Amino acid sequence: MPTSYKSFLRRCFFRSRRFRQTAGFLLRCLGYHRNLDLEHLAFYREEVLGPVQRDEALFLFSVLQLVKPRLVVEFGFLYGMSAFNFLRALAKDARLFSYEVDPAAFLRVRDEFTRDPRFQLLKKSQQDFHPSDIGFQSIDFLFFDGTHECEINRDTFRAVLPSLAPQAIVAVHDTGLWSLPAKPVLPASWATQDGGWLSADLFAHQAGERKFVNHILETYPEFSLIHFHSERAFRNGLTLIQKKESLALPKETRLVQAREL
Numbered sequence: 001m002p003t004s005y006k007s008f009l010r011r012c013f014f015r016s017r018r019f020r021q022t023a024g025f026l027l028r029c030l031g032y033h034r035n036l037d038l039e040h041l042a043f044y045r046e047e048v049l050g051p052v053q054r055d056e057a058l059f060l061f062s063v064l065q066l067v068k069p070r071l072v073v074e075f076g077f078l079y080g081m082s083a084f085n086f087l088r089a090l091a092k093d094a095r096l097f098s099y100e101v102d103p104a105a106f107l108r109v110r111d112e113f114t115r116d117p118r119f120q121l122l123k124k125s126q127q128d129f130h131p132s133d134i135g136f137q138s139i140d141f142l143f144f145d146g147t148h149e150c151e152i153n154r155d156t157f158r159a160v161l162p163s164l165a166p167q168a169i170v171a172v173h174d175t176g177l178w179s180l181p182a183k184p185v186l187p188a189s190w191a192t193q194d195g196g197w198l199s200a201d202l203f204a205h206q207a208g209e210r211k212f213v214n215h216i217l218e219t220y221p222e223f224s225l226i227h228f229h230s231e232r233a234f235r236n237g238l239t240l241i242q243k244k245e246s247l248a249l250p251k252e253t254r255l256v257q258a259r260e261l
């Protein structure tokens with residue numbers, strides 16, 4: 001292909017969204033690249049309380065695509081928005097177990113939810129987690145989005161700890177703050193039992209989740225945390241937790257020829 005032609009295609013790629021959409025569609029039709037299974041996110045909302053927000057779902061989707069967990073456990077199914085998002089990102093041989101206590105959610109799973117064989121609903125409370133629920137396997141990714149009560153999450157974490165894989169990632173939802181400049185009008189129906197103002201502009205909508213994360217920080221020094229919060233957007237907030245680990249290094253380093261790798 002002449003350089004000028006390649007340069008023209010690069011310019012179209014970088015400057016035109018329509019070009020990327022059309023070319024991407026054609027290339028997918030011709031089987032040149034895999035379609036990322038992201039269409040579901042068009043139906044997820046940003047201004048929502050309960051389910052994961054669209055951008056949070058996109059972020060969690062990417063984390064799962066990156067680390068390719070074999071076994072995912074979720075606490076809190078509700079309508080299945082987070083569970084469905086996980087399934088879209090998971091490999092064919094992965095499994096997802098979701099704990100839920102609300103009988104209405106059980107009916108939704110039976111009548112509405114995907115029949116994906118990788119998914120299993122566990123009709124029990126998260127704090128009753130037992131390794132036999134998941135066939136005594138290790139959990140690679142764990143999502144806390146069930147109860148918002150710190151004490152229950154604390155007990156659940158203690159119960160689930162021996163089942164976590166050494167490099168397991170734990171995500172806790174609703175750890176952020178609502179920023180009034182980002183969303184000046186909050187619906188009255190969003191009043192949470194455990195909410196409180198930190199300042200005139202910042203509302204902790206689930207103080208129990210923040211307390212839970214602080215508990216992990218104080219009680220388990222072997223774990224490190226990173227928060228995905230923003231005051232520039234209406235955000236429910238996620239915190240990711242993983243055991244601290246220094247990275248193994250080769251005994252000696254040197255420049256290698258490509259063919260030696």
Ligand SMILES: C[S@@+](CC[C@H](N)C(=O)[O-])C[C@H]1O[C@@H](n2cnc3c(N)ncnc32)[C@H](O)[C@@H]1O
Pocket residue numbers: 050051052075076077078079080081082083099100101102105124125126127145146147148152
């Ligand atoms: C915030 S919603 C979950 C939203 C869901 N993860 C999503 O993003 O679509 C919380 C759910 O947790 C469930 N729940 C509350 N307490 C629980 C417990 N102790 N064990 C398991 N599920 C619980 C509630 O019934 C509710 O459906």
